[in-house]
Amino acid sequence: MIRMTEPSKINSSQNVPDHQPAAGGIAARARASVGPKYLTGLNPEQRDAVETLDGPVLVLAGAGTGKTRVLTTRIAHILSQGRARPAEILSVTFTNKAAREMKHRLGQMLGQAVEGMPWLGTFHSIGGRILRTHAELAQLKSNFTVLDTDDQVRLLKQLLQADNIDDKRWPARMLAGLIDGWKNRGLTPSQVPPGEAAVFANGKGGKLYASYQERLKILNAADFGDLLLEDIRIFREHPDILRQYQQRFKFILVDEYQDTNVAQYLWLRLLSQAPSKPAAQAAIPERVEDSNPDSPSESDNTHRPEMTERAAIAAASAGPTKNICCVGDDDQSIYGWRGAEVDNILRFDHDFPGAKVIRLERNYRSTGHILAAASHLIAHNEGRLGKTLRTEDQDGEKVTVTGSWDSEEEARGIGEEIEQIQRQGEKLNEVAILVRASYQMREFEDRFVTLGLPYRVIGGPRFYERAEIRDALAYLRVINSPADDLAFERIVNVPKRGLGDATVQMLHDHARKRRIPLFEAARAVVETDELKPKARGSLRDVVTQFDRWRAQREVTAHTDLAQIVLDESGYTEMWQKDRSADAAGRLENLKELVRSMEEFENLQGFLEHISLVMDRDSGADEDAVSLMTLHSAKGLEFDNVFLPGWEEGLFPSQRTLDEQGRAGLEEERRLGHVGLTRARRRAKIYFATNRRIHGTWSTTIPSRFLDELPAANVEITESKGGSAWGGTGGYGASRFDDMEAFGSTYSTPGWQRAQANRNRGQANGQGRNGGGGRGGFEEEASNFSSTSSSGPDFGSFSSRRRGPMTIEGELVAKSTGTTSEFSLSDRVFHQKFGYGRVTKIDGNKLTIAFDKAGEKKVVDSFVQRA
DNA sequence: TCTTCTCTGCTTTTT
C-alpha cells in the first residue's frame, strides 16, 4: 500500500475523470512537466512522506527538516499520479502566510499559478467558505459579517450591561476569552459543562454564551470560532451535506498539526472519514477514550468534556479513514494557551487507526552546536513523540550565553554585536532578536534608534486591527449591510459629530423597542424632535450621507466609492489634521486599504474576505534587523539569532508556570527550542541580573533552561557592554557556577534572590567602577531618555550612573566628526517619536525635546524638518 | 459633549 506508482496513469490522461478545464490544466502540466523530477533531492524519509498516499499518515517534521517541501511535493505527486484533481484536495494551514507560501511553491513546482487549488487555505477561510454555502442552516445569510475580537467584546459588553452585570468585576474581555475557549473545544452553549459555565458572573456564563449566539444571528454575524463550530454542527445534523464534502475531498493535508485545537480536530475528523452510507457502518472498534500513558494531560480532569465529545464523534463517524496526511512537530507546539491540543498529535495513530508515522530528522538548517543545544534542551520534556535531529553540517560556532548587569546593558551589548556583524559584511536581514514578551522590545528599539541601526518589528497589531482600518471598514460595512449595528455604532461619532453616549443610548432604546437596526432607528429619530437640534442635524447628515453612498454604489467602482466615503465623511481630514507621530502612517494605511480592494470584484466580496485574508506586509525589502517574539518567529530562520531575557519569571514565564504548571513549563521549553532552531549559524543567549518590568527594577535569576543546555556546545562569554561582575562570567548558582558575587551552590530561587539583593550594592559598585572601559556616547544616550527616578531601591544606582557618565558621554560625543544640517530649535519630525524641537547638537547626534515622547537623543538622519 | 485628570494592571497571538 505504500508505493502507488502505476506507470500507466502517468501518461494516460483518460484515467483522470477530468472535465474541468482549469483543473485539467494543472494536473496535466504536473504530469507532463514534473515527471519524477520533483522527487529528486528528497531524502528517503521525505520521499516516503510524499509517496505514501493511501491511508492516514503523520509526518513528524522537526525544525528545519523540509516540512513545507514535503507538503507541496506531495500535492504535486497526487496531481501527477492522477489520483485527484486540484479541487479534490483539501489542504489546510493556520496562517494566511503559510497558505500563500504553499501556493507560491506549488506554483513554482508546477510552473504556473495555482488557481485550481480552491481548497488550499486556512482552517478559518475554508471553514468560512463552507459556512457561507450553508449559512441558512446556521440561521445566517450567506453574506454574514465575520466579527473580530474587538467587535466581539463590544457586543458582549452590551449583553453584560443589559443583564446588569458589573463590567468591572466581570470584564467582557474575560467572557470573550471563555467563549473562545469553549468554541476552540467544539462546545456549543448547551454542551458547556455546567461547572465551567458557572464560573463567570455567578453562574450566568452559560446563559450569556447562549444569548451572545442569539445576538450574532440577529446581526447576521459570526465570530472566528463559529466558522468551524457551525460547520461541525451542520455536518452532524445533516449527514447528507457531510457526505458531499467527504466525497469531494479525496486527499486531506494538514500543516502544523500540533497547533490544532479540538474544534479543528473534530472538523478534520468528520471530513476525513470515507463517505459511508448512513445505515451500513463498518464500525471499526475504536476506543478513543482509552487512557494513553504517553499523553501527559490524559489524567487531567479538565479534558474530560471534550474527550467524551471526541469519543462521540469517533463513534458516530467510525468508518475507514481516508487519505489524510498531517504534518507537524510536537516539539514546536507553542500555542497550548490558546486552545491547541498537543494531544491531537500525540495520539494521532490512536485516532486514525493504521496510521503510518514518518519522522523527518535530518535538519538542513543549523550547525552542529546549535542543533545539539536545542536537542538537549528539548530532551528535558516528557510526553514527546521523540525525534533526534541530526545534521551533516559542521559544528560551527558554539551557542553563547552572556550575562549582563541589567537589561539596558543587554541591549547595548547586543547592539554592539550586531554592528560588528554588520561590519563583517553580513546582512541585517540575517539578524533577528527573539524576545519572550513584547515589552522587551522597547529597550532594543530605543537602542537601535540611538545607534541608527535599521530594524523592523514583526508581529504587533495586524493591519486590519488598526483603528483607522477598522473605522474605514465600519463605514463600508454600514453601506453594505444597514443592519450592522456594531459597525454603525463604531463610526457614528468618528470623526466627532457631537453624537455622544447620550445620543447612541437613545438610538439603542429606540431600536430595541421597535426591533429595528440602529441605522433605521436613526432615520426615524431624525424625523422627531427627541434630540437637540444640533445632534439631530448631525445625525440627519449621517443618514443622508449613507443613503447617498448606497445609491452611488450601483454606479461607482468599489475602490472609488471607498475613497469617496473616506473623504466625504471627513475621516481622511480627521487624520490630516492630527499632528501626532503616527497620523501619516495611518493615512498611508488607508491608502493601502483602498489599493487592496482592487483585488476583489466588488464591495461584498471584499468585506467577506477582508477579515480572513488581510495581512500586514512589513517592507521586507529593506536591510534591517528583525525584532519579534519567539512565538512569531516560528517558521522563520536567520543566520544570527539573539535570544535575550533568559531569566526565571520572564522565560520561563512565571505566569505560565503558575497557571499551567508542568505542562506550562514544557511549553516554555518548546519555545526555547523553537528560538534556538531558528538560527542557522549563530545563536546567542543573554540574561540580565536586573530588569525593569512595568517601570520598577527587579532582580532576577538566570533561567533554569540555561542549566539544561549541554556544556559541550555552549560558551559562556562576557557582556560586550562590560561585565556586571568585573569580569567574572557565570550567572547564579548553577553548574556553570564560577562566579564570585553569587559564589554558592545553593539553588533555591528564594535564596538566590536574597543573595542577589545582598550583593546588589557590591555588584553595583563593581559594575560602575570596575567595569571600566564602557560608556562613550552610547552609554550616555541610552540613559538620557530615562527621565524619572528608578525608585527608592535604585536611586543611588541611577544617579550615580547618570552623573559622571553624562560628562563622559559629552566628551565622546563632541569628538564625532560630521556636523549636522540642523540648527538649534529647529522643528523636526521623527518616525517613532513624532514632532519635536532640537535642543542640542553634537556632531550628527541631536537632542530633541519631543512633544509627546519627551527628550531623546537621536542620529540626525532619522529626523526630518517638520 | 468634549477634555483632562486619576487609577489600574499588565504574556505569548491567529483567524
Next chain:
DNA sequence: GCAGAGAAGA
C-alpha cells in the same frame, strides 16, 4: 512606565 478606561470638570 505607560496605555486605556472611567470619572470629574469646561
